[in-house]
Amino acid sequence: MRTVTFADENLSSWLNRTFVLAWYDVKPSDTPQNGALQPAYSKEEIAAYPEGGGGDNIRTVFCSPDGTVRHAVQGWWPAERFREECERGLACATAKSVDAAKDLRAKGAEALVKAADALALANPAEMRRPVRESEIGRHVAALRLRANSYGRMDGAVGQEAATVLEGWSEELDGREFK
């Protein structure tokens, strides 16, 4: 995400203005002093990396100023999609209550599923092709993946971020990363 998503200067400027940004290393015991844990990727590898890839290796959490989780997603997203999630995250983080945030998330997930279904319906030939060969197929898959990731993160919403993050660190303890 550093070389693609966060290399987008407009996105980075907006993030700096809108949020306090925290980076939480979920496996600090494995992080060497120079900070590198993941290998560098070539431009081709980066371009081929699927939207939503990375699963629970990358989780983005949006909290109200008091540190309560209001929205969370997982996976890697290019700048445009990440900006969309951050806009939703901002709305949830500034909603008047956790329940209001949950409502926004539910509507957001529903909108993503509808968009995926509409795109799939409008492009039946593309949907018959293998996903890796169809840009539309990949986009449909990415929309559904985003919607699903909301569901997987539901348990975190309403919790204190510190508790959630510690839980994730414990979860990943012992897991090897390539």
Next chain:
Amino acid sequence: MRHLATALFLAYAALAASADPPTRDQVREWIAQLADDDAARRDAAQARLMDLDDSWKPALREALAAATDAEARARLANILESLSRPQWIADFPAALEKARAANKPLLVLATPGAPDGFA
């Protein structure tokens, strides 16, 4: 009780002072200090400038274009690059405290590795 009230007032005043945005004169002074003979003063000035929000980027670019001191130029370039990237706070409690103090929402990226090593 009076001492407690005084202590609280002073703490509040310090907090209010630190929360005030810098003035143009202050920023100009920090930029000038990037070429100071004293290394500690140069470092302190750079730290202050890196804490600016990106609305100061045009002024910093102008300063970079006008700078003649090589170290000041290098430091300004570094500051501008830093302001163009997300300003991650690696210490979560510090980030949470900042969010609370500024009443600003918090975005946390939870992943293995440190920001500089993240591909």
